Amino acid sequence: MAAEQQKRRALVTGASRGIGAAIFRQLAEAGMHVNATATSQAGVDKIKETIAANGWQASAAIYEAGTANSVEQLLEAAGPVDVLVCNAGINRDGLAMRMSDEDWRKVILVNLDSPFALARACLRNMTKNRWGRIIMITSVLAAKGNAGQANYCAAKSGLEGLVRSLALELASRSITVNAVAPGLIETDMTSKLMESEMGKRLLQIIPLGRAGSADEVAAAVSFLASDQASYITGATIPVNGGMLM
Ligand code: NDP
Numbered sequence: 224m225a226a227e228q229q230k231r232r233a234l235v236t237g238a239s240r241g242i243g244a245a246i247f248r249q250l251a252e253a254g255m256h257v258n259a260t261a262t263s264q265a266g267v268d269k270i271k272e273t274i275a276a277n278g279w280q281a282s283a284a285i286y287e288a289g290t291a292n293s294v295e296q297l298l299e300a301a302g303p304v305d306v307l308v309c310n311a312g313i314n315r316d317g318l319a320m321r322m323s324d325e326d327w328r329k330v331i332l333v334n335l336d337s338p339f340a341l342a343r344a345c346l347r348n349m350t351k352n353r354w355g356r357i358i359m360i361t362s363v364l365a366a367k368g369n370a371g372q373a374n375y376c377a378a379k380s381g382l383e384g385l386v387r388s389l390a391l392e393l394a395s396r397s398i399t400v401n402a403v404a405p406g407l408i409e410t411d412m413t414s415k416l417m418e419s420e421m422g423k424r425l426l427q428i429i430p431l432g433r434a435g436s437a438d439e440v441a442a443a444v445s446f447l448a449s450d451q452a453s454y455i456t457g458a459t460i461p462v463n464g465g466m467l468m
Pocket of ligand 1: 262
């Protein structure tokens with residue numbers, strides 16, 4: 224790996240578990256200095272234990288999307304960012320007719336407003352260096368839609384639109400902006416679904432016949448974060464076992 228790449232500083236949101244934890248691990252193992260976030264001190268402490276156990280160049284910080292000054296405080300803790308991975312995401316499912324304003328707004332806030340605010344805050348350093356990687360974790364549902372997830376699908380589709388617009392704005396500075404769109408991945412977010420009848424039906428429409436792992440998503444992110452991905456921008460990379468083609 225190029226020495227330059229080893230010195231790069233990455234920021235991964237929602238790195239305490241699931242897909243974010245796998246992205247954190249893969250970028251740290253690739254030699255980047257990774258700043259990993261969780262919403263609680265307990266989450267941060269757990270990340271710090273992992274860092275110490277593996278001897279990574281990494282740090283951990285609290286980040287809860289939407290709380291006062293959260294982006295400013297996080298960027299202060301993380302320092303300049305070369306590789307931004309907006310992974311933190313939530314769902315608050317329900318049919319649109321019964322969806323509360325609160326559930327709508329919370330999902331848009333965490334899954335769309337927060338990635339925009341973070342990207343905007345990281346751009347000064349990337350633009351100055353004429354190098355940067357912004358990777359947004361979206362979802363197969365951004366393109367498909369899903370009954371009971373209007374808020375989640377609207378946020379993830381919005382994020383893919385943001386990716387394409389930022390890619391156009393930043394291309395001349397060698398900053399690439401891409402999305403990785405996972406399908407059904409085994410994490411806390413999908414644990415209830417996986418056990419349900421709907422989960423079993425979903426598995427039947429996945430050509431590869433199984434759910435994916437967090438590491439399989441992280442592999443696509445690691446590639447997009449690398450120098451090897453320098454000619455990919457404005458793209459959405461599907462990691463969904465063939466669920467949508
Ligand atoms: P998990 O629920 O396992 O983990 C979510 C992560 O986000 C945790 O680290 C959590 O921190 C953090 N987080 C939660 N709320 C906030 C908040 N308000 N502000 C900042 N961070 C927060 O999710 P997954 O790993 O399954 O999902 C990761 C991403 O992948 C999400 O964007 C999700 O939408 C997307 N995705 C997942 C799919 C799947 O099948 N799992 C499919 C398609 C997309 P803490 O531990 O402190 O709570």
